Amino acid sequence: MAPLKLIYALKKGITMKVTGLLLSLFLVVGFLQNCGDDSSSREAPTTGQPTVIAMTDFSGAMLFFNRHTDTVSSYTCNSCHSLTDPDPDSMHRPGNPVGNAFNRASFKNGDFTSLIQAVNSCREEWMTAPQWSENDPVWKELESFLQEQAEDQGSQTISYSIKTTTPTIVDGDMDAGREFFNSSCSICHGTNGVNGFAPSIAGSSLTPQQIYTKIRTSGQEDIDIYPGLTGGRMPFYSEERITDTQIMDVITFVKNAEAMETVIVDSKDLSLAGAQTNCGSTSSKIGQTLSFSTLSHRVSGIARIVDDCTIQLEDFNFDGGGVDIRVYTGSISSSSGRFEESSNPSISVNLLNQEFVNGNATVRLPAGVNINDIDALSIWCVPFGISFGHGGFN
Ligand code: HEC
Numbered sequence: 001m002a003p004l005k006l007i008y009a010l011k012k013g014i015t016m017k018v019t020g021l022l023l024s025l026f027l028v029v030g031f032l033q034n035c036g037d038d039s040s041s042r043e044a045p046t047t048g049q050p051t052v053i054a055m056t057d058f059s060g061a062m063l064f065f066n067r068h069t070d071t072v073s074s075y076t077c078n079s080c081h082s083l084t085d086p087d088p089d090s091m092h093r094p095g096n097p098v099g100n101a102f103n104r105a106s107f108k109n110g111d112f113t114s115l116i117q118a119v120n121s122c123r124e125e126w127m128t129a130p131q132w133s134e135n136d137p138v139w140k141e142l143e144s145f146l147q148e149q150a151e152d153q154g155s156q157t158i159s160y161s162i163k164t165t166t167p168t169i170v171d172g173d174m175d176a177g178r179e180f181f182n183s184s185c186s187i188c189h190g191t192n193g194v195n196g197f198a199p200s201i202a203g204s205s206l207t208p209q210q211i212y213t214k215i216r217t218s219g220q221e222d223i224d225i226y227p228g229l230t231g232g233r234m235p236f237y238s239e240e241r242i243t244d245t246q247i248m249d250v251i252t253f254v255k256n257a258e259a260m261e262t263v264i265v266d267s268k269d270l271s272l273a274g275a276q277t278n279c280g281s282t283s284s285k286i287g288q289t290l291s292f293s294t295l296s297h298r299v300s301g302i303a304r305i306v307d308d309c310t311i312q313l314e315d316f317n318f319d320g321g322g323v324d325i326r327v328y329t330g331s332i333s334s335s336s337g338r339f340e341e342s343s344n345p346s347i348s349v350n351l352l353n354q355e356f357v358n359g360n361a362t363v364r365l366p367a368g369v370n371i372n373d374i375d376a377l378s379i380w381c382v383p384f385g386i387s388f389g390h391g392g393f394n
């Protein structure tokens with residue numbers, strides 16, 4: 001069979017048999033659009049009975065093109081890599097193509113000599129997912145898919161150069177910038193820089209210098225194999241993937257593109273539809289407060305338990321940025337101080353594009369959630385599984 005053609009047919013949602021597994025439409029519906037609900041790509045809309053598909057039911061192709069069930073990250077391998085260059089869908093991804101990776105003798109500028117190490121490092125560093133072992137059947141699926149892709153594709157290794165110096169930034173070409181943006185950055189940031197699963201950046205208030213640095217050196221700072229990174233979950237673009245001239249065009253576009261409107265909120269009910277009302281005042285937790293830490297997007301303020309089903313946010317600040325941002329319930333790890341979400345954590349609507357400046361808001365608990373079970377709250381970025389700020393009640 002012609003694997004590539006088949007895969008792109010699959011991305012369009014055609015039901016086919018691949019390597020003995022029946023894969024149907026529901027496996028691909030969430031492709032790159034899953035900013036909201038973090039289980040959307042694994043649910044079968046046809047049955048009316050959402051079923052989470054276990055990892056072993058995915059074929060290797062699905063592991064490349066879809067989100068993995070063992071992480072809350074929105075990334076797929078295909079967010080950052082195509083199989084061939086140019087990619088048949090004419091997008092230009094930040095990472096190099098990996099269609100012949102199976103044949104390569106070394107990876108990541110020579111730091112790794114086995115494919116699984118390279119893939120595990122991407123899973124861990126970019127997708128916040130645990131490492132696979134050599135014998136993991138899920139890895140075996142992906143490996144045989146990559147092996148299939150590599151047939152007749154040669155074995156040349158690739159390299160990447162992370163540029164840590166900044167040139168003088170001059171105005172670029174708006175149209176060229178839009179074109180590059182919408183064939184690359186849009187994979188995550190959405191067409192014209194709005195409504196993607198990554199933050200809306202049209203009309204960004206960042207300086208051209210900051211945007212340049214973001215594109216060239218984004219990624220966690222402490223990873224040896226990528227020297228010079230300056231933080232973030234977005235992957236850097238190496239010199240092999242974007243030129244300085246193209247970056248300047250893109251910056252000109254981003255700065256001038258039309259921004260999304262942010263609504264400043266003073267007081268608001270942020271409860272989910274169908275939340276509890278008119279509950280009693282019997283809980284011993286009534287009166288407890290917490291103070292949100294400030295981790296990102298200017299989150300701060302306090303939360304107060306006012307009755308058996310209502311939490312009040314006071315002096316609350318949040319810049320309205322992010323993707324899908326919810327008030328989450330959970331607990332604070334006593335060892336790491338990190339927020340750990342509870343099993344059914346979301347208690348609010350999406351706070352995206354609602355800016356709070358010393359504001360107040362009400363969150364009434366959804367049916368079935370008991371105030372006595374809530375130890376801590378976080379302002380939580382759902383697709384990336386990160387806390388923008390959290391605190392524990394006392
Ligand atoms: C958020 C972006 C991102 C995601 C998601 C991601 N990678 Fe990567 N990957 C990179 C970057 C950046 C590099 C290093 C630069 C390069 O090779 O272009 C890399 C390098 C690699 C390499 C080494 C290439 C070489 O020969 O040096 C392989 C193989 C690879 N990735 C496979 C995968 C697979 C398979 C997945 C899915 C499980 C995946 N990656 C997910 C960003 C990502």
Ligand code: HEC
Nearest residue numbers: 079094184185187188198199201211214215232233234250
């Ligand atoms: C593979 C997904 C992906 C691609 C492709 C991507 N980004 Fe990002 N970008 C992100 C994510 C996720 C964030 C938020 C987390 C972070 O700051 O690292 C982000 C953040 C940013 C920010 C900072 C936003 C802020 O307000 O702090 C800028 C600017 C940005 N990206 C620009 C770009 C540009 C320009 C391109 C194309 C050249 C691009 N990105 C391509 C995923 C991506």
